[in-house]
Structure formats: structure tokens, C-alpha cells
Amino acid sequence: MGKQFEDLGQEGDTEVFGAKISHPLVRARDKNAIMTLGVEHKKVEQEILDTDQSTDEFNAVYLAFGYDSVDRYLGKTIFSLELHTGDVDFGSRTPPSxxxxxxxxxxxxxYLTRIQKIYGYTNLLLRFQGQYSPNxxxxxxxxxxxxxxxxxxxxxxxxxxxxxxxxxxxxxxxxxxxxxxxxxxxxxxxxxxxxxxxxxxxxxxxxxxxxxxxxxxxxxxxxxxxxxxxxxxxxxxxxxxxxxxxxxxxxxxxxxxxxxxxx
CATH class of the missing domain: 2.40.160.50 (membrane protein fhac: a member of the omp85/tpsb transporter family)
Structure with missing residues (x-):
């Protein structure tokens, strides 16, 4: 919590735990690709002046693909794509936030990053990250x-x-x-x-x-x-x-x- 919220007596606590398994799809000198499957549980509680205000708790499963490569154009590309799905637990006595x-x-x-050498010690870094959810x-x-x-x-x-x-x-x-x-x-x-x-x-x-x-x-x-x-x-x-x-x-x-x- 930031200082401005502490002054209002607002505090928070976050618990995160999970497990994952990864398997390399490609391992080479100039490129790598990996697939990851994971599960996680997250719980976020907030209170004001020692009174519980909200609880956000859920279980999730995710599948992730990661890739990086170095090419002949003196550049490096890093890419990842993740699919997350989960269920929110409404069983707490306090409502979600x-x-x-x-x-x-x-x-x-x-997530997509491109690091491109222009000349000498001059490089261009381009980075894009995005998320889509219908929920x-x-x-x-x-x-x-x-x-x-x-x-x-x-x-x-x-x-x-x-x-x-x-x-x-x-x-x-x-x-x-x-x-x-x-x-x-x-x-x-x-x-x-x-x-x-x-x-x-x-x-x-x-x-x-x-x-x-x-x-x-x-x-x-x-x-x-x-x-x-x-x-x-x-x-x-x-x-x-x-x-x-x-x-x-x-x-x-x-x-x-x-x-x-x-x-």
C-alpha cells in the first residue's frame, strides 16, 4: 500500500502460490522456444482501520509460449503468448473489490520486443505488450x-x-x-x-x-x-x-x- 493509503488506515495483504511445468520445444544457438503450463491461487485482502473491506480470491490455469531469436540482421526478437483462465471464489464474508x-x-x-542494432553503438528498442479479455x-x-x-x-x-x-x-x-x-x-x-x-x-x-x-x-x-x-x-x-x-x-x-x- 502507498503512503497515501496508510494515512487513511488502509492496508492490504496478498497471497500467491502455484506450480508450473515447462518443456523446451527448440534449443539452438540462435533461437529458443518453450511451452509452460501452470496453476496458481491468488488472494488479496484489504482493510480500513482494522475492518475487512474486500477479498479477491481465485484459482487459475495458464498456458504460455515463449520464443527468442538472434538473426543475421544484427537484432534480437523476444515473444511470448499466454492464455489464462480461472474461477473467482465468492465464498468470502467480504465482497470483491x-x-x-x-x-x-x-x-x-x-509481449513482443525487438532490439535492433542501427550502427556502431546505436540501437533501437521496440516493445509491445497487450491483453484482451471479454470479461x-x-x-x-x-x-x-x-x-x-x-x-x-x-x-x-x-x-x-x-x-x-x-x-x-x-x-x-x-x-x-x-x-x-x-x-x-x-x-x-x-x-x-x-x-x-x-x-x-x-x-x-x-x-x-x-x-x-x-x-x-x-x-x-x-x-x-x-x-x-x-x-x-x-x-x-x-x-x-x-x-x-x-x-x-x-x-x-x-x-x-x-x-x-x-x-
Whole structure:
């Protein structure tokens, strides 16, 4: 829960457990394909001032296909397609957090990324992700737009829809005139990259109720830097601006992320 909800005495608890089995369909130097079958159980409880407000609980089965390949055009493609189906448990003494949800549901998820070398240390990253569902889903299964990976330059999960998409285009390039310089036994162009990007996306509600907003579209743009040190350190920084800023919204958003491998 965010700080703004804690101040209102609102708290939440989420339980997720499951199992899956995967089988490789293709294993090669330049391509891989894998199929996964999984089951999961999720339960989300919310309370305000120690009083239970809602319970979202369901069992689900999913089938996923994943594929990646490196081609002669100096690019890499990553693709996944997932089919989810489940049953909502209405047996709790508190109602679900969303009105008029479907007891049985199905949705399809897809993810596609293309990383293409342009020249030298300049690369283009294109990313699409989407979801389609004919049902009214629980919030934890809805498609969010807004936030990192979901349209930068906006608040996280600005809007939730049962169906939605995001598209991101990002140009990555080495600092001018420094790409071939050596620093810490590594070329600067391999260690440090600048980024310029544009994100857009939309989300749509199935069978919107009276007074319920049925769709939202967002776009944002910005820049950042990427730092890579060998195979151990990764650091990302981005600053994003909304293309259509609201008077009550922030003028920009900062994003930081990093990983470090000790072994």
C-alpha cells in the first residue's frame, strides 16, 4: 500500500502460490522456444482501520509460449503468448473489490520486443505488450497503464482495464565522441548508453457500469542513461514527462533501477 493509503488506515495483504511445468520445444544457438503450463491461487485482502473491506480470491490455469531469436540482421526478437483462465471464489464474508465481476474469466496476454542494432553503438528498442479479455476481471488481473514499463511519465497504474496495450520505442546510443574510449578495461559505448524514448498505451473496461470510466489513453516521453559494468552491474535512470499534463499531476517523473551480481 502507498503512503497515501496508510494515512487513511488502509492496508492490504496478498497471497500467491502455484506450480508450473515447462518443456523446451527448440534449443539452438540462435533461437529458443518453450511451452509452460501452470496453476496458481491468488488472494488479496484489504482493510480500513482494522475492518475487512474486500477479498479477491481465485484459482487459475495458464498456458504460455515463449520464443527468442538472434538473426543475421544484427537484432534480437523476444515473444511470448499466454492464455489464462480461472474461477473467482465468492465464498468470502467480504465482497470483491470490484463490482459485477465475472465468476469465470479468460484473457490473453502477449509481449513482443525487438532490439535492433542501427550502427556502431546505436540501437533501437521496440516493445509491445497487450491483453484482451471479454470479461470483467479482478483488479489484480487487469491491465494497468502508467508507470515504468506501462507508459512512463505518469503515476503507476493510473488506469486499469480488462483489455489494453502499451507500445514503447527507445533509441539507445553512446555519448558522442566517447564510444570507443576505454574506461575500466571496457569501451565506453558498451558501458554507458544514453536513451531517448516515447511510450503510449490505452486500457479499456469490459461492460462499463453507469458512472464507471470505460477507457483511458496515455503517452509520455523522456530520456535517461544505462550503465553496464561487465556482467555484474546494471543501473538505469529515466526522467519522463506526460504529453498531456493534467493540472493536478506532476510535471515529470524519475525512475531508478539497478542490479548487482555478487557471483
Amino acid at each position: 470490484r463490482l459485477e465481476i465475472d465468476e469465470e474469466y479468460i484473457y490473453l496476454n502477449t 470483467r476481471l479482478l483488479p489484480i488481473e487487469q491491465f494497468p497503464i502508467g508507470g515504468y514499463f506501462w507508459v512512463r511519465g505518469h503515476e503507476p497504474a493510473t488506469f486499469l482495464g480488462d483489455t489494453g496495450y502499451t507500445f514503447s520505442s527507445e533509441l539507445l546510443f553512446a555519448p558522442p565522441l566517447l564510444g570507443d574510449k576505454i574506461l575500466f578495461n571496457q569501451r565506453v559505448g558498451q558501458m554507458l548508453q544514453l536513451a531517448a524514448w516515447f511510450d503510449t498505451g490505452g486500457a479499456y473496461v469490459t461492460d462499463a457500469l453507469s458512472g464507471e470510466r470505460n477507457n483511458q489513453n496515455l503517452s509520455g516521453y523522456g530520456g535517461g542513461l544505462r550503465l553496464y559494468y561487465k556482467d555484474r552491474l546494471t543501473f538505469r535512470f529515466d526522467i519522463g514527462w506526460p504529453t498531456d499534463r493534467k493540472e493536478t499531476g506532476k510535471s515529470n517523473y524519475l525512475y531508478f533501477s539497478g542490479t548487482y551480481g555478487f557471483f
